[in-house]
Amino acid sequence: MSAPRRPGWFLRGVATDAKLLLIGIPVFLWTILPIYHLFLFSISPKDQAMSGKLWPDHPTLNNFIIVFNERHHFLGNFWLQFWNSFFIAAMVGILTLVVATFAAFSISRLKTRFGGTVMNLALFTYFVPAAFLAVPMYRTMGIYGLLNTQWALILAMMTLAAPYAIWVLKQASDKLPRELDEAAVVDGATPMQLFRLVYLPLMAPSLVAVGVYALLLAWNEYLYAFLLLSRDTDVTLPVALGNFLAADDSPWELLMTTGLIYAIPPAVIYYVFKRYMTAGLTSGAVKS
């Protein structure tokens, strides 16, 4: 309201706020309802979880205690599966970062021949939906003898994360001034020194964004994890959650509690790195 304040400006301000609230409240309810429902189940005792109440009469942390102590046959490997999720996500993050940084440096700074072609192939892989690559990938992993090993999932997720990672890093490194490389070369730097001493430090924010992107992609993945892994001791948390659905007598409140625990780390990581994510990813994602 920068306009000169004529009589009635206050009332009009209130009216605008009321109109905004008319949009804001439904948006809030729509957004929060499934997440609140998840939380509601996790603090409800077993007999009250399905009572249809919006707040349980006796909220309890008992579900969390059961999950943390693995006191249910569905949860026998909870901590192991949590570790599996973490290990696979971390490996995917690291491997993607290595492969993508090398490729982006090679394409963007060293201007390697066929770099443009490789970039286009990577972009193509990025655009084709992962769900359609899942079945061929499943068969291929069988041929390679990797099926039902965690490396199958790590390599598959790295394959899915790398194209976008390369593209974002290439966009970012194209923006670095070319004089930097020239100065380094005049000073007698080898390409490796250029990479380590000039390129990596300057690219740090984009590297964080890309690493977190790959990590979250792997942590959140359900389809590939469910196709490529099967043993209870190998699977990640989302597959274990999906397995709850197979049984008729599933303890829903424990499933929801486990789901909430599984959902918290990526949400925290997302908010902590939001600054990097939005700067590194959204600017690159859609050029107008």
Added chain:
Amino acid sequence: MSAAAVQADRAPPESKVRRPWTAAETWGALMLIPYVLVFLAFVLYPVLYGFWLARHPSSYVALFGDPIFRRSVVNTLIFLVVAINVKMLLALLLSGFFLHERWWVRWLSVIFILPWAVPAIPTILSVRFMLNPEWGLINQLWFRWTFEDGPNWLNEPWLALTMAMAVHIWKSLPFWTLMMLTGRLAISADLYEAASVDGATKWHKFRYVTWPSLQTMYFTCTILSMIWTLGDFNSVYLLTGGGPADLTHVLATLGVRYLRLDQIDLSLATVVCAMPLVLPLVYIMMKRFSK
């Protein structure tokens, strides 16, 4: 193997003597090799092998004869047309809402991004339980307020598909709203001021300032969203499992269904059948991105 290939290509054709590689060329090739290997082993080979397995015309005859397949094609098209247009329109409108500078709008924008930030599985399962006809939260509230039984959300095919689309929108709306917001923030404030001076209404400002600046981005986002939605496995598979009676499958879940029934040829034929939808969209995106 690819190192040798690259080296052979690199030799200047006119001279038999190989010029030694410069350090930059050597390192450039070496650093590109890891990704090239990943691409060959985990993209190119699976794709070629997939096409090879899907080469029999009989698979396609069987596939087109399967009513579940025909229904999935219809469902996929409905998903694309309805869900995406509703989602992108909402994103466009909500991005305007989030431009307002209020403390509570700022807070709401932080909460609003949650569906995008949390993994799909727990929240979709949460919706699934919420919509349970007997003890789900929604129908219990429905009964308490109307004294009538609520709809059988996930057991009526069209209603179940609508719910799957709602879940899809719930999950991805924040991302696209953020995109549109980024686009709107890039529009110069001078344009709006100039429009105000000329006495433009809100609608005029949107029509003649916002929309012209946003439309390229809006269409790019729509196409990108179409490609991703074609591959949206989770919203359908985790909410309805393709049911009731396999009537809510989309192409992305149908391939996995055939795989679980051990009909690998039908599964890959489904993927091949999705390509006429996917590839033109991918082509448009490639052109836009490599500009």
